[in-house]
Each structure stands twice: as structure tokens, then as C-alpha cells.
Amino acid sequence: MAWLVTGGAGYIGAHVVRAFGTEGIDVVVIDDLSSGHRGFVSPEVPFVEANVVDRAALHGIFGGHQIDGVVHLAGFKYAGVSVQRPLHTYTQNVTGMVSLLEEMADHDVDKIVFSSSAATYGTPDTGIVTEQNPTRPESPYGESKLIGEWLLRDQARATSQNGPGLRHTSLRYFNVVGSGYPDLRDTSPHNLFPLVFEQLVNGKVPYINGDDYPTPDGTCVRDYVHVSDLATSHVAAAKALTAGRELEPVYNLGSGDGLSVRQIMDAVAAVTGIDFTPDIHPRRPGDPAQIVATGELAARDLDWRMRHNVEQMVASAWEARQTVRAED
Structure with a gap:
């Protein structure tokens, strides 16, 4: 038996794949x-180059493994680009989820861990966000992630009519940084660490x-x-679902x-040894002063904890940036 990791060649996905291997x-x-x-992704890991909206590719995976x-x-x-490309965003994130859930149902696969997003909260009324905060996404990206959660809820309800039904959980988070391996790095053109490093x-x-x-x-x-x-908590969620635990x-x-x-900037200067004083640009419209989530429920159920301080986050990311692979 194996777990299918969609997006497993991405920055986060590749770390999840290696966490499963561990x-x-x-x-x-x-x-x-x-x-x-x-x-x-290691050559030893079965790999299919395809999009999750491709039903034929998904069918082949579920049928062949x-x-x-x-x-x-x-x-x-x-999120920002999704405002200019809403139809593309919904196709990838909503149609993709529908295709995946249909193939799972067709092949009697009943467990899924969804990588959702704290963008589902939009701009919260309080600086500390819990799972009870209202969801008010402010971009097609955030909306598409929330719809993905709804699809899981509704499919679980529908499939439970004639059996145990779909078992699922969704993980919401904000900014993912650092690296667990020198050969895995964040290559996004939109994220803070890569932008500062470049x-x-x-x-x-x-x-x-x-x-x-x-x-x-x-x-x-x-x-x-x-x-x-x-990545550790994604695998912990998968193991919990396999064990039949309620999540x-x-x-x-x-x-x-x-x-x-500014704390991030100070840590970057200290870790890289490049002395700089960041320029100050005007505020970006709509940027709230603080958005921070608690992780108490995940700590209770999913082995979640902050194992790295800011210097370790920056150092691991900088090491990975220094070992850029030729194919990148």
C-alpha cells in the first residue's frame, strides 16, 4: 500500500514525500x-507527470497502484495572481479536487489529508487566529481552498450514508519557510525568503x-x-487516519x-553575513498588522510544534539557496 502525494515535486510536497520515506x-x-x-523526487519513487485535472492520469495511478x-x-x-487568473485558479484547485475525489470514490480510497490555507480566513478580526475564526477569503485562491474543504465535508457526508465514508482533515497555514535538505528549496517568485535572497x-x-x-x-x-x-504533521495526519483515529x-x-x-530581515543579515539596512516602502493596501494562528489542536493530535527558531529557518533556507542545482 502507498499514499498518493499530489504536487509531490513542489517545495512543500517534496518535503512531505521524504517525511513519508523516513x-x-x-x-x-x-x-x-x-x-x-x-x-x-527520488528516481526510486513512482512519479507521474500530469495535472490532477487529468482524469485519465489519475485513473491510471489508482488502477496501477x-x-x-x-x-x-x-x-x-x-493568492495575488489568482485575482488576475480566477478561472485558472478555480480549475486547478476546485476542478482538481473534484477529479481527485471522484477517482478516490471509484477506487474505494477513503482517506485524504488536504493542504489548505490560512487564506481561507481573509483578514481576521483578531490578531490570533483559531479554527473557530470565521472564514472570509479575499482572493480566488483563498475561496478555492475553502471550497475544497466544503467538497471534502460534503463528500464525507454523502459517502457515510452506506458505510464509514470518506475520512479527511484539512491543514491551514500561512508562510512556509526554510529547508530540510540542501537540495530542496523554495523557488516561488512570490515568497518572502526567496525574494530577499534574490x-x-x-x-x-x-x-x-x-x-x-x-x-x-x-x-x-x-x-x-x-x-x-x-511535513511531519502532514504525515502524522495520514498515519492517524490510517489508524482510524478521529480527527x-x-x-x-x-x-x-x-x-x-524586520525580525526576518535582521536574521537574514546575521545568517548570510551580508550587512544591509532594508529600504522602507509604503504600506501595501490591505495588509493587516498581524495575523498569527494558534496550533494547539494540531499539537494535541498531529505532532505539531515549532522545532526551528528564526535563525535556523533562515540558515536552512540560505544553505539550500547556496546549492542551487543546475537543472533549476
Whole structure:
């Protein structure tokens, strides 16, 4: 038996795949390589280059392998770009989920861990977010992730009429950083760590959007969680579902206190040895001062905890950036 990891060649997905391997659990990967990298996945892991909207590819995987469950990470993940590309976003994230759930039902696969997003909350009324906070997504990306959660809920309800039904949980998180392996790095053109590193590598000065927020140092405070910690909890969720444990429908994977953008910049300067003072740009419209999630429920059920401090997050990410592979 094996777990199917969709998007398993991506930055987060590849860490999840290796976390499964550490636990001795076989995996199969599907990824269209639109943002992932074939070199992130070991040649020993069965790999299908395809999109999850491709029913024929999914059918071949479920028919050709004994799939026990699914970790669904594949999707279009750029909230800002989703505003300009809503139809593409919904196709990848909503139609993709429908295709996956249909194939799972056709092949009697009844366990799924969904990589959701804290973008489902939108701009919360409070700086500390719990799973009870109202969901008010503000982008097609956030909306598509919330719809994915609804699809899981409704499919579980429908399939439970004639049996145990679909068993599922969704994991919501904010900014994923760091690296667990020197050959796995974040290559997103939209995320803070890669953006800052590229500025420094190219001899430019990183910048902060606004330093007059009502926070301790005036810059925005956000959750930053290490990708290896995240991967550990994805696998813990899969193992819990396999063991038949009851899980919450949604978990936040949060730090509980967060880090400011200036703290990140200071850590980058200290770790890289590149002395710089970030430029200050105007605030970006709509940026809340603080969004931080608690992780208490996930700590209780999914082995969630912050195992890395900010310096370790930056150091691991910088090491991976320094060992850029030629094929990237």
C-alpha cells in the first residue's frame, strides 16, 4: 500500500514525500511540474507527470497502484495572481479536487489529508487566529481552498450514508519557510525568503512594505513555520487516519506568536553575513498588522510544534539557496 502525494515535486510536497520515506511509508507522486522540480523526487519513487485535472492520469495511478490514502498538495497557490487568473485558479484547485475525489470514490480510497490555507480566513478580526475564526477569503485562491474543504465535508457526508465514508482533515497555514535538505528549496517568485535572497544575491537591497504598523517594531507580524515541521504533521495526519483515529475537520499549523518582517530581515543579515539596512516602502493596501494562528489542536493530535527558531529557518533556507542545482 502507498499514499498518493499530489504536487509531490513542489517545495512543500517534496518535503512531505521524504517525511513519508523516513516513516517507511511508500508513496506515489503526481505533479505537472508547473512549479515543482523533477529532481526534488527520488528516481526510486513512482512519479507521474500530469495535472490532477487529468482524469485519465489519475485513473491510471489508482488502477496501477494500491493507494491507501491521498495527501493533496497540488494546486495554484499564488493568492495575488489568482485575482488576475480566477478561472485558472478555480480549475486547478476546485476542478482538481473534484477529479481527485471522484477517482478516490471509484477506487474505494477513503482517506485524504488536504493542504489548505490560512487564506481561507481573509483578514481576521483578531490578531490570533483559531479554527473557530470565521472564514472570509479575499482572493480566488483563498475561496478555492475553502471550497475544497466544503467538497471534502460534503463528500464525507454523502459517502457515510452506506458505510464509514470518506475520512479527511484539512491543514491551514500561512508562510512556509526554510529547508530540510540542501537540495530542496523554495523557488516561488512570490515568497518572502526567496525574494530577499534574490535581492541580496543580485546586489540589491531588500525592502519592507511599511514600518508604521501598531506592532512592537512597526512592521507586519506573520506566522512563519518551517517546512519540515509542516511535513511531519502532514504525515502524522495520514498515519492517524490510517489508524482510524478521529480527527478535526480543520487544523491550524501556526506558531502562536509570529515574527515581524524586520525580525526576518535582521536574521537574514546575521545568517548570510551580508550587512544591509532594508529600504522602507509604503504600506501595501490591505495588509493587516498581524495575523498569527494558534496550533494547539494540531499539537494535541498531529505532532505539531515549532522545532526551528528564526535563525535556523533562515540558515536552512540560505544553505539550500547556496546549492542551487543546475537543472533549476
